[in-house]
Amino acid sequence: MYHCPMYSQELLKGTLQTIVLSLLAENERMYGYEITQHVKDKTAGEIQLTEGALYPTLHKLEADGFLTTEKVSIGKRVRKYYSLTENGNKQANDKVNEFRRFSETMNELLNSFNPNPELQWQS
Amino acid sequence: MYHCPMYSQELLKGTLQTIVLSLLAENERMYGYEITQHVKDKTAGEIQLTEGALYPTLHKLEADGFLTTEKVSIGKRVRKYYSLTENGNKQANDKVNEFRRFSETMNELLNSFNPNPELQWQS
DNA sequence: AATGATACATAAAACATTTAGGTATAAGTG
């Protein structure tokens, strides 16, 4: 998978489950590849999920009882659709709220930081 | 160090350097323990840095040339103050901007997520 | 026929953080 995100992938850490759960909360059912494309499109390429991270996450969420799967044949290929379970729906709620609170807290913490005017046209 | 954060520490991953750099951008010089207390106070206990994560991070930022140190004796104890170098100042700028952009992008991505009304009073 | 997109998957390596220690001084309390 080709990559050219605008910022460090570092920040993405810990948000993968949240992203997946929230997309499935709006979309009823999605398959892995679809999720990567959806995220890429909606964020103008700024967030790009790697398959090496996504698939294990999907499997984990399924093992944890938050997702169920159904396989659908498309020609000779088999697509694996994921949907939220009831618990998964709650979890999506919790995770999204948690992220929103976290980013609010962080932005408040960073808020007092005023970029040095001498630097603000750099980088 | 005692811990009782209101949300998963997961999300904190990847933000530690940003926090440290931004605090030093506003405060001229700070020492490790002071940073933990400052963050705890400013976030009403919601973000609590662990020393096991903080000290290695400070050492890494110093090794990368973003911080300089000076040791100050307080009675028989030695306090280690950290300050931003010129590069550190730029880095603080970059990291804070990066986080702001990231949280904006994430919030847009999660924005279309509307909590199920049946669930919104739960958890 | 070859390339790129679609679509799944795993596994070793890299990395940051947690957990769990360790040391020592200073301050406050019963």
Added chain:
DNA sequence: CACTTATACCTAAATGTTTTATGTATCATT
């Protein structure tokens, strides 16, 4: 005075996520 808590630094093994690097296979386009 003894004890506990707060201050203040530090390291290292274990954990857990993600990256990087593969692998397989179908379908569409040039």
